[in-house]
Amino acid sequence: MVKGPGDVTRGETITLMGERVKKKAATRKKSGKATSPGWTGRLWRLGLLLTGISLGLLVPWVVYLNYQVTTEFEGRKWDLPSRVYARALDLYPGATITSADLETELELSGYRRSNPVSQPGQYRISGSSFEIFRRPFRFHDGAEDAVRFRVRISADTVADITAVPDGRPLDLARLDPAEIASIYPLQKEDRTLVKIEDVPPLLVTGLQAVEDRNFKHHPGVDLRGVLRAVLANLRAGKAVQGGSTLTQQLVKNYFLTHDRTLARKFNEAIMAVLLEIHYPKSEILEAYINEVFLGQQGAYAVHGFGQASLFYFDQPLEQLAPRQLALLIGLVKGASYYNPRRHPKRALARRNQVLAAFAETGLLTGPEAERASSANLGVTPTPRSRGTRYHAFVDLVRRQLAQVYREEDLKTEGLKVYTTLAPSIQEKAQRAVATGVQKLEDRGLSAELQAAMVVADVATGEVRAMVGDRNPDRSGFNRAIHARRQIGSIIKPLVYLLALEHSDDYSLVTQIKDEPLTLKQADGSNWSPSNYDGKSHGTVTLLEALTRSYNQATVRLGLNIGVKNLINRIQQLGVTAEVDAVPSVFLGAVELTPLEVTQIYQSLAAGGYSVPLRSVIAVQTEAGEELVRYPLRMLPQPRREAIGVLNFALTQVVEQGTAKALPGLLGRTAIISGKTGTTNDRRDSWFVGYTRDHVAVSWVGRDDNQPAGVTGSNAAMHLWADLFSQMPFQSVDLRMPDNAFWLWVDRDSGYRTGRTCEGAVEIPFVEGSEPLKSTPCLGEQEKDEESFWRKLFGKKKR
Amino acid sequence: MVRKSGKPVQSGRYFRLCLAFGAVLLLGACASTPDSGSVPQDREVDARVREPAKQDSEGVQVFPLQNPAVKELLASAGNAESNGDFGQAATLLERALRIQPRDPEILQSMAEVQLQMKDYGQALNFASRSYDVGPRVGEICSRNWRTISVSREHLGDHGGAAEAEQKAMVCMKTKPRSL
Numbered sequence: 001m002v003k004g005p006g007d008v009t010r011g012e013t014i015t016l017m018g019e020r021v022k023k024k025a026a027t028r029k030k031s032g033k034a035t036s037p038g039w040t041g042r043l044w045r046l047g048l049l050l051t052g053i054s055l056g057l058l059v060p061w062v063v064y065l066n067y068q069v070t071t072e073f074e075g076r077k078w079d080l081p082s083r084v085y086a087r088a089l090d091l092y093p094g095a096t097i098t099s100a101d102l103e104t105e106l107e108l109s110g111y112r113r114s115n116p117v118s119q120p121g122q123y124r125i126s127g128s129s130f131e132i133f134r135r136p137f138r139f140h141d142g143a144e145d146a147v148r149f150r151v152r153i154s155a156d157t158v159a160d161i162t163a164v165p166d167g168r169p170l171d172l173a174r175l176d177p178a179e180i181a182s183i184y185p186l187q188k189e190d191r192t193l194v195k196i197e198d199v200p201p202l203l204v205t206g207l208q209a210v211e212d213r214n215f216k217h218h219p220g221v222d223l224r225g226v227l228r229a230v231l232a233n234l235r236a237g238k239a240v241q242g243g244s245t246l247t248q249q250l251v252k253n254y255f256l257t258h259d260r261t262l263a264r265k266f267n268e269a270i271m272a273v274l275l276e277i278h279y280p281k282s283e284i285l286e287a288y289i290n291e292v293f294l295g296q297q298g299a300y301a302v303h304g305f306g307q308a309s310l311f312y313f314d315q316p317l318e319q320l321a322p323r324q325l326a327l328l329i330g331l332v333k334g335a336s337y338y339n340p341r342r343h344p345k346r347a348l349a350r351r352n353q354v355l356a357a358f359a360e361t362g363l364l365t366g367p368e369a370e371r372a373s374s375a376n377l378g379v380t381p382t383p384r385s386r387g388t389r390y391h392a393f394v395d396l397v398r399r400q401l402a403q404v405y406r407e408e409d410l411k412t413e414g415l416k417v418y419t420t421l422a423p424s425i426q427e428k429a430q431r432a433v434a435t436g437v438q439k440l441e442d443r444g445l446s447a448e449l450q451a452a453m454v455v456a457d458v459a460t461g462e463v464r465a466m467v468g469d470r471n472p473d474r475s476g477f478n479r480a481i482h483a484r485r486q487i488g489s490i491i492k493p494l495v496y497l498l499a500l501e502h503s504d505d506y507s508l509v510t511q512i513k514d515e516p517l518t519l520k521q522a523d524g525s526n527w528s529p530s531n532y533d534g535k536s537h538g539t540v541t542l543l544e545a546l547t548r549s550y551n552q553a554t555v556r557l558g559l560n561i562g563v564k565n566l567i568n569r570i571q572q573l574g575v576t577a578e579v580d581a582v583p584s585v586f587l588g589a590v591e592l593t594p595l596e597v598t599q600i601y602q603s604l605a606a607g608g609y610s611v612p613l614r615s616v617i618a619v620q621t622e623a624g625e626e627l628v629r630y631p632l633r634m635l636p637q638p639r640r641e642a643i644g645v646l647n648f649a650l651t652q653v654v655e656q657g658t659a660k661a662l663p664g665l666l667g668r669t670a671i672i673s674g675k676t677g678t679t680n681d682r683r684d685s686w687f688v689g690y691t692r693d694h695v696a697v698s699w700v701g702r703d704d705n706q707p708a709g710v711t712g713s714n715a716a717m718h719l720w721a722d723l724f725s726q727m728p729f730q731s732v733d734l735r736m737p738d739n740a741f742w743l744w745v746d747r748d749s750g751y752r753t754g755r756t757c758e759g760a761v762e763i764p765f766v767e768g769s770e771p772l773k774s775t776p777c778l779g780e781q782e783k784d785e786e787s788f789w790r791k792l793f794g795k796k797k798r
Numbered sequence: 799m800v801r802k803s804g805k806p807v808q809s810g811r812y813f814r815l816c817l818a819f820g821a822v823l824l825l826g827a828c829a830s831t832p833d834s835g836s837v838p839q840d841r842e843v844d845a846r847v848r849e850p851a852k853q854d855s856e857g858v859q860v861f862p863l864q865n866p867a868v869k870e871l872l873a874s875a876g877n878a879e880s881n882g883d884f885g886q887a888a889t890l891l892e893r894a895l896r897i898q899p900r901d902p903e904i905l906q907s908m909a910e911v912q913l914q915m916k917d918y919g920q921a922l923n924f925a926s927r928s929y930d931v932g933p934r935v936g937e938i939c940s941r942n943w944r945t946i947s948v949s950r951e952h953l954g955d956h957g958g959a960a961e962a963e964q965k966a967m968v969c970m971k972t973k974p975r976s977l
Contacts, residue, residue, distance in 0.1 A: 090867070090893070090896065090897060092865065092866070092867030092897060093865075093866065093867070094865055094867075095867075095897070140889075141886070141889045141890065141893065171866035171867045171869070171870045172866075172867040172870050172871070457896070457899075458899070459895065459899030459900070460892075460895065460896060460899065462896075607930060607931075609923070609927050609930075629885075629889070631888060631889075631892065632892050632895065632908075633920055633923075634920065634923040634924065634927060635923070636923050636926060636927070640930070693899070733900065733931075735931070737930045738929075738930070738934070
């Protein structure tokens with residue numbers, strides 16, 4: 001349906017419905033009084049004239065109304081909010097998940113604890129096993145029926161899944177996802193469409209019993225109904241029944257403005273009749289069921305029984321019990337007056353009145369109605385949040401969708417947007433950021449700190465969580481996407497990556513100088529980078545220089561690599577930021593957003609298989625037709641062997657470099673790759689780290705870019721560690737691609753050595769960069785066993 | 799070893815011969831099992847990737863343990879594929895990849911689906927990823943390189959295609975160095 005700009009919001013409209021009944025009775029009475037008999041012939045003539053004129057006007061008027069009714073009702077279409085869903089959680093034997101996380105996911109998906117579990121949407125926990133009654137749901141790749149199963153979790157892993165009650169083992173089950181946002185139409189109406197054939201029969205009959213008993217037979221208006229209503233109201237001494245038919249009520253809400261004039265009543269009646277002439281009763285009733293106003297959630301009007309069912313009971317309409325249907329039907333009379341959450345007593349009385357009407361008309365037996373009347377309202381204490389839960393992430397979703405859709409379509413087309421968000425990770429990330437920043441402030445680093453965090457799946461590039469503000473409920477500036485800040489040493493791994501790509505010149509054991517240097521800048525001034533500790537460290541290996549984040553060594557190396565090459569490489573890794581080609585770029589004088597940093601490191605973490613980060617997997621129409629899909633696409637990086645070697649080097653940052661406090665913060669030992677970043681005057685703190693499955697970037701600083709007392713390891717790394725200490729994770733994948741391999745080398749000289757020799761460390765090399773010299777100890781060992789390296793070399797020579 | 803290394807060379811020549819006769823002839827001549835015929839489509843993937851890889855790999859087989867959930871999804875994807883619904887097959891494989899992102903079998907299946915969707919760039923990329931994380935030996939290795947070869951050929955890189963075909967043969971002979 002198309003709404004004029006002057007339309008009153010639905011909320012106001014139907015809230016008036018309760019009053020409508022009284023007003024109408026009054027109107028009728030008044031018009032009765034007004035009929036005074038005509039006595040003179042003059043008056044007769046005048047009457048005839050007027051009748052003639054009005055007939056002459058009436059016919060075109062009816063034609064006009066008829067046009068309106070048919071065109072609007074024919075092409076009727078409600079503005080439907082789009083729904084944004086989190087990712088559907090796949091459960092399967094072997095899946096890594098803690099009991100606490102499964103519970104979080106269930107709660108966020110709107111599941112309720114219940115014993116016994118008897119309806120879809122319920123679950124219970126006994127010991128280490130969850131019994132879940134999964135709702136029917138249309139996933140992005142197909143619809144699935146309701147299913148009941150038991151999941152047993154042991155050691156943070158799904159041990160098995162069995163169907164209930166037959167005990168059949170299931171290989172795979174998934175939860176319907178949490179709804180994380182609705183994108184509303186301008187009219188701020190919330191609605192879930194239902195089809196007449198899917199609604200409970202009691203709703204159809206019950207509505208008629210209460211609102212319009214003669215619905216089946218009347219032609220749109222019902223004089224008998226009006227009379228009965230008037231009588232009933234007189235008898236009761238108050239308005240208990242309305243005289244408008246369902247058709248009239250629909251017409252009023254659908255086509256007309258809401259002033260209560262005689263003219264409007266007149267139009268309403270004619271249009272109701274016209275509607276009945278053109279459309280079957282079932283279609284009229286279906287429109288009514290989807291149109292009627294039944295509540296208000298904040299700024300959003302709840303329209304139709306489908307949405308009301310979710311709003312009051314958090315259950316789909318088809319699952320409601322008679323007493324619940326009775327409550328909703330009762331609300332037609334006045335959704336705010338009988339609001340069951342605000343006025344439970346009134347609502348209860350109204351519901352029982354409706355139940356009595358059910359019994360009176362034989363829809364329920366007396367005892368059934370009696371029993372239903374004694375039950376409580378059963379309304380959930382608060383409606384499930386329909387607003388946006390995760391602002392930063394939804395912001396990202398909107399950004400991705402904006403490439404394809406107009407905002408207008410998102411607000412009116414009832415699209416289903418399937419995203420990649422993992423609610424349990426998102427919740428943890430939010431907490432990690434909020435409590436982490438508070439702790440930093442308590443430690444006296446700086447006031448007014450802000451932070452951002454992005455978590456993505458390494459292999460698929462799917463964004464699992466995003467935090468854009470220390471207060472996750474705030475929806476303003478999203479730092480994860482929009483805060484462009486210098487990245488400091490976060491850039492260094494790329495300098496070393498370029499070096500490793502030059503395998504003729506560099507390996508991780510190549511020695512470089514960490515000594516003072518002075519460069520002339522474009523503006524004529526001199527630039528002399530210094531190290532964080534103020535010292536120079538002489539001759540160091542590439543590995544040491546990277547893990548300890550030495551500035552002088554990095555700039556020297558960078559000058560050999562070329563700043564333009566570095567900038568090209570950043571772009572190759574998926575970031576298109578403009579960067580000035582100055583040597584300070586080697587130390588991170590590049591402004592990037594946390595999301596862009598995540599993109600760069602996703603490529604590294606995935607062994608050089610870049611995947612554009614995505615937050616949306618698919619978008620479907622209301623009816624389930626796929627509009628767009630964002631499939632997984634890989635863009636392999638060149639020289640992946642160098643990326644493999646770099647991944648190892650970054651594990652050493654955590655093992656013995658600037659991030660060596662990380663394992664202690666995590667309280668766990670695992671092989672993790674990471675890099676800290678700090679900018680001049682401690683304005684920005686960065687940490688980027690990845691496990692086998694997740695890459696996460698955290699940033700801490702001040703919005704005004706003032707010194708904040710933060711360093712990579714004293715701030716952002718703490719946030720990162722707080723998140724990962726609550727997540728099961730696995731060590732990074734250090735298997736080398738073709739053209740790179742592991743060798744035992746002497747820690748000090750960098751010479752090849754035997755694995756049992758003193759000072760032996762195992763380090764990966766890009767083919768062609770392996771050391772040529774070997775320690776005497778290696779020769780000793782080779783007598784006993786053919787070395788791995790020898791085998792390789794033998795093959796190469798062949 | 800001699801037996802195994804000899805065979806692929808023969809089949810390689812055979813393929814080039816077949817190519818000369820065009821796709822229809824190739825189908826009839828190369829596919830050792832006739833096409834089911836229910837779905838009219840280019841079965842290049844069978845003729846030039848799966849069948850020869852299977853033939854090559856007699857004796858050198860790697861069967862990685864598979865998660866039952868992944869197995870189920872692979873089977874569904876296989877059904878979708880044989881019904882010609884490549885989009886659905888890709889969606890199912892993507893779901894499997896969320897479960898096991900480094901499973902060479904899923905990645906290679908995805909590469910083969912991309913091949914049939916004629917997205918040769920992605921076919922090449924998935925096959926290459928499958929090789930990187932896979933056993934780098936045996937049938938799957940052969941499928942990896944044959945997919946890469948076919949993709950390169952479609953992308954106009956004939957030198958690269960020939961090189962990849964050579965690599966497919968090496969899959970049967972040696973254990974790669976980095977294992």
